[in-house]
Amino acid sequence: MPDYLIKNGTIVSSEKTFDNELLISNGKIKAIDKEIKASNSSTKIIDAKGMYIFPGAIDPHVHMSLPSPAGKSSDDFLSGSIAAIAGGTTSLIDFVTPEKGESYLVALEKRKKEAENCLIDYGFHMSPTWWGESSADEIKKCIKDEGITSFKTYMAYKNVLGINNEKLIKVMDTVKKYDALVTIHCENGDLIEYLRNKFIKEGKISPKYHILSRPNETEAEAVNRAIIFSKYTKCPIYIVHVSAKESVEIIQKAQNNKQLVFAETCPHYLLLDDSVFEEDNFELAKYVLSPALRKKEDREVLWKAIKNGNIQTIGTDHCPFNLKGQKDKGKNDFTKIPNGAGGIEHRLSLLFTYGVLTNKISINQFVDIVATKPAKLFGLHHKKGDIKVGLDADIIIWNPDKEEIISSKNHFQNCDTNIYEGFKTKGKPEYVIIKGNIAFKNGKIFKENLKGEYLYRKNNILSY
Numbered sequence: 001m002p003d004y005l006i007k008n009g010t011i012v013s014s015e016k017t018f019d020n021e022l023l024i025s026n027g028k029i030k031a032i033d034k035e036i037k038a039s040n041s042s043t044k045i046i047d048a049k050g051m052y053i054f055p056g057a058i059d060p061h062v063h064m065s066l067p068s069p070a071g072k073s074s075d076d077f078l079s080g081s082i083a084a085i086a087g088g089t090t091s092l093i094d095f096v097t098p099e100k101g102e103s104y105l106v107a108l109e110k111r112k113k114e115a116e117n118c119l120i121d122y123g124f125h126m127s128p129t130w131w132g133e134s135s136a137d138e139i140k141k142c143i144k145d146e147g148i149t150s151f152k153t154y155m156a157y158k159n160v161l162g163i164n165n166e167k168l169i170k171v172m173d174t175v176k177k178y179d180a181l182v183t184i185h186c187e188n189g190d191l192i193e194y195l196r197n198k199f200i201k202e203g204k205i206s207p208k209y210h211i212l213s214r215p216n217e218t219e220a221e222a223v224n225r226a227i228i229f230s231k232y233t234k235c236p237i238y239i240v241h242v243s244a245k246e247s248v249e250i251i252q253k254a255q256n257n258k259q260l261v262f263a264e265t266c267p268h269y270l271l272l273d274d275s276v277f278e279e280d281n282f283e284l285a286k287y288v289l290s291p292a293l294r295k296k297e298d299r300e301v302l303w304k305a306i307k308n309g310n311i312q313t314i315g316t317d318h319c320p321f322n323l324k325g326q327k328d329k330g331k332n333d334f335t336k337i338p339n340g341a342g343g344i345e346h347r348l349s350l351l352f353t354y355g356v357l358t359n360k361i362s363i364n365q366f367v368d369i370v371a372t373k374p375a376k377l378f379g380l381h382h383k384k385g386d387i388k389v390g391l392d393a394d395i396i397i398w399n400p401d402k403e404e405i406i407s408s409k410n411h412f413q414n415c416d417t418n419i420y421e422g423f424k425t426k427g428k429p430e431y432v433i434i435k436g437n438i439a440f441k442n443g444k445i446f447k448e449n450l451k452g453e454y455l456y457r458k459n460n461i462l463s464y
């Protein structure tokens with residue numbers, strides 16, 4: 001692969017913004033300086049005049065090929081990574097979800113196989129979906145031998161992925177011994193189950209009852225419970241897809257008390273709300289995702305929490321299902337609609353447009369929440385998430401003027417619908433470089449030189 005010298009661009013890290021040249025050699029960032037001499041005669045020059053240079057983004061929360069009764073989520077690791085690249089995401093963290101009773105390590109090997117066609121580097125959070133005699137030892141092996149530094153638990157999805165309080169406490173008690181992190185989907189599974197069954201019995205079967213069966217309290221109560229468990233087990237936790245204003249308040253209080261509680265939200269909780277359900281038709285099944293969409297006032301609280309540093313990352317929870325053939329399995333029963341929506345492709349352009357350009361967050365905060373903090377919290381900072389000499393040359397050359405209207409008709413995601421349909425964006429990648437190779441240029445993906453590798457993670461940096 002040739003060396004690349006990027007000239008005339010503005011480098012943006014989580015800490016500063018500065019005009020420098022950047023040299024890429026052998027897949028790594030080799031030099032950053034005011035003026036750099038081309039390393040050899042075949043060095044290719046990229047003129048980045050008028051562009052920003054960001055570190056490649058890391059999506060810490062995606063579900064490629066997630067099994068559901070309606071079939072697997074519609075992006076596999078290949079199509080999902082293509083969509084990721086088009087939007088500037090150059091690494092992802094997906095999940096290993098063992099069957100009940102299945103060895104975590106055996107499930108990990110299977111998942112690694114499924115991810116072999118991923119074009120970008122990938123890691124996994126391990127989900128202890130059950131607990132048995134071997135579990136503590138398997139967690140230790142995941143951490144020590146497999147570079148897995150985070151363990152995903154579900155307080156919702158009762159009887160499927162969810163674990164009860166006793167098991168959650170056991171997971172926390174084990175994980176904290178190795179300075180790893182427990183990530184938690186916080187929703188009260190029992191109450192949600194009760195409300196879902198009640199609505200169905202009453203003949204309330206349409207998608208909007210999805211939101212009504214998951215009120216804010218179902219999240220906030222679980223957030224509070226998880227934080228109390230974390231306090232007494234002394235296990236650091238990361239709460240995924242925080243959506244409710246009440247949850248933010250509880251998280252802020254814990255952080256003020258110096259508890260190691262981290263939080264993620266997703267673009268859909270910042271940009272969409274329950275007003276989409278004002279009509280009542282089945283198309284709305286595309287917005288059936290969990291936790292449910294909230295109100296405008298929750299969105300405002302989430303933006304403030306990002307600005308104030310109470311929410312550290314924005315993941316997409318990318319989990320698309322087609323309306324035709326998948327979401328429509330729940331046409332006569334909203335509880336049968338597979339939960340989730342796609343988002344990996346537009347995370348950056350949406351946050352740049354509706355966060356940076358509206359002054360809700362600074363451009364450095366933008367880089368922090370999509371790249372640097374995910375790298376630090378999930379043990380990838382030794383390779384990724386920043387613009388520093390020696391790190392992988394995962395680089396976005398960002399055109400701040402490029403405008404687009406999001407549509408399922410021309411997106412790269414493999415899905416017949418898009419929850420951001422019609423959203424206007426300003427700013428998108430001109431080039432995406434992955435480990436020194438051009439992966440995206442002029443709207444086109446260059447697959448030839450791309451091969452995602454399994455990410456061994458180490459040493460989470462657990463600070464706000």
Ligand code: URP
Pocket residue numbers: 063185288289290291317319339340341
């Ligand atoms: O609705 C969602 N979020 N589906 C994906 C699984 C999860 O809960 O993260």
Ligand code: ZN
Pocket residue numbers: 185240241290291
């Ligand atoms: Zn979840």
Ligand code: ZN
Pocket residue numbers: 061062063317319
């Ligand atoms: Zn998820």
